[in-house]
Amino acid sequence: MTISGRILVFSLIMALGACAQISKVERKTADVGDAYTVDPQITWSEFPGSATASNGLSWTVDGLFLQRLDLFGGIKDGQALLEPFGAEEETLPTFRADMRESDVQGLVIDSLAQFGYLDIEATNLRPADIGGRRGFRFDLAMATPGDLEMKGLAAGAIVNDELNLVLYVGTRLHYFDARHAAVEALIGSIAFKSGGA
């Protein structure tokens, strides 16, 4: 059965139940698990306990429905990126330590599909320097079930068999572009902690 109502369900849960937990991210550096730090660049709102894996952070400026930045640090073999509301654990796409960048792109697409996005296209997979490590980047385009067009980007690196990933998604009109420059600077600020991921 479809999972595509999860975006709506998730947003309602965030709106109704988790308001008290939302906090501002005003630190000069933020820890992403034990894996790396970033400079947030601007003031974000953090939504703890969102649909990301336990060691992920979910930030937004304009609202999670319109734009979200997910930071994953040290995703281990067998761990899922996103854990959508109501998903059955055995059907969640998971990271494997032997994945290459091509496989990670597939993992992100499958994870977004399970999260409810439709018509997902990943393009421009390319090598990139991420925090001084060999990493990767790619671009995303997709739609919500209500046919709202979204844009996105992913940047990350597999370090010591663990996946570190920045995933940024926003509406194609306005909200992706609104914080894109800050996200690019944030990616440029990634600093892996000593010992790698």
Place this chain on the structure above:
Amino acid sequence: MERIEGVYGSSAARLKDPALEGYVKDVVCRLSAAYCDDLRVYVLQQPYFNAAMWPNGMVAVWTGLLLRADNEAQLAFVLGHEMGHYIRRHSLQRMMEIRQQGDLLAFVNLALAGAGLGMAGNLTSAYVIANLMAFNRDQEREADGIGVKFTMKAGYDPREGAELWRLVKAEEEALEREQPSIFGATHPGIDERIATIETRATEVGVADSEPNHERERYQSAIGNHRADWLRAELRKREFAGSQIVLEQLLAGNPNSGELHFFQGELYRLAEEEGYREQAIAAYRKAIGLGGAPPAVHRELGLLYWDEGQDEEAGQALEAYLAADPKATDRLMIESYILQLNKQVSS
């Protein structure tokens, strides 16, 4: 209902292919010219077996059904069954019952769930709502009987409906599902349905006629979309069930390079013991047969690399870039080839 139809129409889940929707509508009209003008078809991109016909005439057909059907007769049977509910106003009766219970919101959510929208986005809540909307067994038997008559009258073999149900049953057994499929959640048991369909078909004398299946017409109508639907099928990560679906498709199209590619994809993603060898064999077969997407070379190359066959890996990745000169992952693949060449020469 108008609001719900508006959501169907504008949803990203709607497969925006007028030709395919026109084809399904044509099958509806073949089944009954009298209702042809009243019914509006929406093909929804949902990788599960389901179809519904609503009291206002909107017909929702999920791509998971279209992927599983082998021929037009099978699609026609499902549409004929739904037409039975429509003509007998079963869903209208159920809607009125729900409304009397003051639970219209549940009905709206059910309809939205049919498009993969609304609060019933996940499997569990879909079952809950499907059960809310469940027709009773008498209504189902009545719809089955009407479905047999419609398919027979239009010249199709109604026993193909039973064939489709056998596939769904095999899939559910492979998945060891405690609950039936979405479509099945509101229907009698599968064995009972198969028996009913075959009994009714015999009663109307199908064995003495020469019904057609319109297989070629059907395969031609869905052919352009099958790869996308298979990708969506694999994204469900219900690999045991998808294997049953793929076996059925391969039985009907044994020389399809595209299907052998997806068989390789299933092996690769399911990661069962020995999957690399199985996937490599499937990819090689797909390449030999032709018709597989260019990605078959990339996946083959990456598996060769995993297996330490660096030279073959490099050749396969080169073949990928040659087969897809505009590959959007060209820069990454070129970096892989560079690494492989270094490994080979060292």
